[in-house]
Amino acid sequence: MAEFRALDNGFDLMLGQLCLLSHREKSPAFTIAIGDEDVEMVRGNFKIADTLKSVYSPYIVQNCEAQRVTLLNKAGSGEDDGQSIILQLEQQDGYFTLNIKASNPEINRIVMSLNALENEHIYGGGEQMSYLNLRGRNFPIWTSEPGVGRDKSTELTKIMDADGMAGGDYWTSNYPQPTFISDRHYACHIDGTAYAEMDFTSRDSHKITYWNNELNIKLFMGENQLSIVGQLAQYFGRQPALPNWAIGGAIIGLKDGDNSFARLEKFADAGTAISGLWCEDWVGIRQTDFGRRLFWNWSWNEARYPDLPNRIKELAEKNIRFLGYVNPYIAVDAAQFAEAKSGGHLALNLHDDEPYLVDFGQFDCGVVDFTRPETQKWFAEEIIAKQMIDFGLSGWMADFGEYLPIDLRLHDGSDPMEAHNLWPLLWAKVNDMAVKSRGRDDIVFFMRAGASGVQAHCPLLWAGDQCVDFSRHDGIGTVITAALSAGLVGNAYSHHDVGGYTSLHGNIRTADLMKRWAELGAFTPVMRSHEGNRPDDNLQYDSNDDLLSHFAAMSRVHLALAPYVRFMSDQAVKDGLPLQRPLFLHYPDDSEVGDMQDQYLYGTDMLVAPIIEADQFSRKLYLPAGENWVHLWSGKKFTSGWHDVASPYGEPPVFYKENSTFSQLFAGLCSARNSENQGEKYG
Template identity: 60%
Template sequence: MRPSVNEAPELAVRWTGVGVETGFVAREDGFDLRFAGRTVLRHRPACPAVAIGRGDPAITMFRGNYRIEDSPEPLAAPADWALYEDAVVLSDRAGPAVRLGLVGNRLTVAALRPGADRLTVRFAAEPDEAVWGGGEQMSYLALNGRRFPIWTSEPGVGRDKSTALTRRMDEEGMAGGDYWTTNYPQPTFLTARWLAVHLAEACYSVLDFTDPAHHVVEAWRSEAVFELFADTGPIGLVGQLSTRFGRQPELPDWAIGGAIVGLKAGTDSFARLERFLAAGTAVSGLWCEDWAGIRETSFGRRLFWDWHVGARSAARYPDLTARIAALRERGIRFLAYANPYLAADGDLFAEGLAGGHFALRQDSDEVYLVDFGEFDCGVVDFTRAETRAWFAERVLAREMLDRGMAGWMADFGEYLPTDVRLADGSDPMEAHNRWPVLWAEVNAMALASRGLTGEALFFMRAGYSGVQAQCPLLWAGDQSVDFTRHDGIGTVLTGALSAGLVGNAYSHSDCGGYTSLHGNVRSAELLRRWAELAAFAPVMRSHEGNRPDDNLQYDSAPELLACFARWSRVHAALAPYVRHLAGEARATGLPLQRPLFLHYPADPALHAVQDQYLYGADLLVAPVIEAGQTARPVVLPGEGVWRHVWSGADLAAGTHVVAAPFDQPPVFYRPDSAFAALFAALPEALAA
């Protein structure tokens, strides 16, 4: 039985009615928590809203891949309850077990039992209520029916336990991944009641949507804060989340005005760039990730993780600063690469060691070295303010920005081990998910130090709650060079759409994919389809992959080079529209690539559509992401007509099978758009 009002006379008890908009509501058989007119929690003795426990974790990490297991001891699932003015206390026979308090939109759930460090909170769900979010999810846009552990890590190779490649990668180092593994998780979910719940903690957690009656959040903490958001529709809700997590600056004009060509061939990169230009490619930048040197490993050609212009860089890129300036005079930016680790056999390692800039072993003052695949690196300890300032100035600003570089890939951020000793004394289990945000902050500090925020550009794959305020551009990570369902070309669409819902306006991918292992190599078909897709993203950037010598490149054959050139021109022609969308993103928080339901929320059939998207409100893109496909079904939402870009034919709203030969991916626009003339001219850009 719950305590009665008379059993707690010293506390002001609020018995609120059914119509309350926000607050705890007493029922005959329990209580509800309502927020903005929506029931968020339902507590009934037969189904308690909160359970607590004590964990017994076992964590294994190998090269950024994690196995996290737990054998928790249940402590309480208390059924009795007492409702006070702004809180509820849940009890069982052993006494008070959990306190829930609501202040504004912040719900605090706290275990009251000694030793409790596991919370399970069951949020209310309505029948057939669609759920999205979870950060950058690569396999599923709608999360219903599945569990999603929230832990930044390598996403794995294959990401599908039924495939031979995934199983082999698991055997070789836990590296196969699964549908939920991602560089950028976030414990935020949105529902079709236009309600969002965000776990405002960095701990390991799980979003569990396997029970249609509840949206369950598991958190490895004794106390956790959940932030609640609600709106009349998805556009306003996404805008609220963007405001909460921070909005990116608008992309610079140069980044959207053509393709960034990725080459890592030393000085030969400059000669190869000329071939792209001669083929008619609209080039905005040259990206050479190997600027600091390379090392060969069994995985493929890796970079030498020593981010400065030293002997290795000078041997591979002599006169680099002068070459960067010469490209800039031609309107072409130079971009590079960095990550938050330093190779133990590199020059900067000694400088970092002398400055106390590395995370240490727990049992000694030795630097904690991480195996990154046949070479060891120190983890730069960004919990220390002096270290953040050192890396931002010494590496990113002086070695890169001051040499005229316009940006870089800010790679990694997921590898923080759970047994390091950090300068601020924080628990590495809590610091792990925060690490990508700290890494983003360091990069943003470097840009700000030179007054280049919004002009220079770094892009990241790793993330967590709050990275939005620091990182101007996401990239979708290391897809396999294929059409596979969980690790191929199509995952970049799902990643962009899911990340966009939680405040990330801009996303793009490695055009052509990245990971080539065990005989899995690029096909000409894949390269052509990826160029078509990349043209309709905010940034178009190619990549040679981890095994460039084994794979086709865009300059491997004249027809592939011509293909890339054609779609780079389409990308450049869209720049005025992208600039408009960037301004919209800054003002409202809307992402550029949007799920169909964002503008058409009344149609439940659109809730799980993830193989096509709205590029802004006026353009609909349905890329070809299956091998051998020359036609595909396309959903044209809403009412009225959509105009086919390549033929000019109008189709009524509804589902159609649309021809999709090479160079004609299904793309449609609204004829009444202010940008209709620009869209109608895209075939001319393609043919120029």
């Protein structure tokens, strides 16, 4: 039950027995203001500032009922000076809605303070890369490029900041979401797409800022955090089960034109369990200073892949799928640009009817305007369905979605400041629309950009463009935090570029990094490699026999683990729980695990503690209480507590419960790793 409780000098908002909000005349819980934002964008990197013209704190309680409160700004006579707000509570199916609306239509900033405890843990925020526990930090909600380095103290971040504000920070993310979960057994979600901030820096309050005249909050409560995660998954929309082909073995990412097929044979000869070949360059290549990029015309590039239709058929005979690439922009020098322009499918300049162009770094593109229903249908049918699905693709990277500028004109007349955070959801819907038009439940597209509600349309996340290193805020370890945080707000499946992606200013892959990333990839739902933005400057998994042999071994582990992943995926459809889970979900009373983000539970029966530091051949890890754990590679039994565990290459620290119904399957993973036989394809 949620209700307002009147007091002599204010009121409390009760969520069951929890006092969620306390408003007093001398310490009001709300502030409203008129603000004027200043937004600068350079290639998906944003600098946002705000100037407040007027600030009010409505504090006089004019009336307080169980489900409705009116607050006035002016004391004395009780007359409204035009700066009042109305709070309305409503019970929905499984959650509560708190609506806060300012009476003055010019008000466009609302700030609300919730009660907090000093030792409270806060999680969620969409896909966060740096911190699983959000407590003590402020998180702006604005989808963007995460940045390169994401640590203001590092030289790489400083260099990238000087070049187009591209360094990023701990909070920058392709997929921020205004949803958080408290270990006080409630969740709070902002139902809207305007710019927001979730500030958890205060000891005794959580501050929510929203740039709109109206703030709509969804409140969830449960017996524990596990039940709340399930509720959020139900609210946002549960994803379908992953198809068998995607979870059994590796998807090999190559962008080497027709030579990719000869290289794939080399992977096969090394005993790699191959489920798919992903060639993002199937649309052609554009070389820029950033590296080897793609030609953004969304159809087969016959010059780069001269016999692709037959190649796809040959792969299918080996039970190997072919995957491609697409994004929601069209290059001005692409053949499809003229069609998009003449068809009214592009967003326009503010002051003329010419397409708005975005600089993506040495080439300009038009923005496909998904606020127009005809454009959604055109892109879904004419681009994705006909050019990709009908052509033979079984999946693709649905890239970008974060770049919507705020100084353009959209077909539906909406404010780009409101549409910006909505854009990834519209992009997901278009991809989903195309897949559904062909009735294909075996297709998997994957996205890095996200927004509230993307869960119902995007079958698989990927963690974006990590640096090819072990750095704290932009390296291999961030993909674990990304999966755990996104999983808490309804995204059951996450994966990443095995090997990393971004290589700039002399930062290149090491064999150590490549091996450790392959080990991590084996214990994620989908294992997909990437050649990175500068493949010629970096090691690849087929660069030498040692790397190839290691990758092949880990792919066989991934294939052998597929029945367990199948079980977890089918369960996720029923309960909405993610496959990769923070330990606190199942061990909420264990004081050791609240901030733990460098190891995770894989389902309920397996614990994975990857090596995410350079040149480390052992690591300290924690095994939760109440269980007997078996070391995957040695079969040695461990009790709960902290342990130093050896980890030579090929043996990432992985444990399983002794009494697991999958214990026989887990015990066989060591044999699968050591076998040079690819084994049968899964499904």
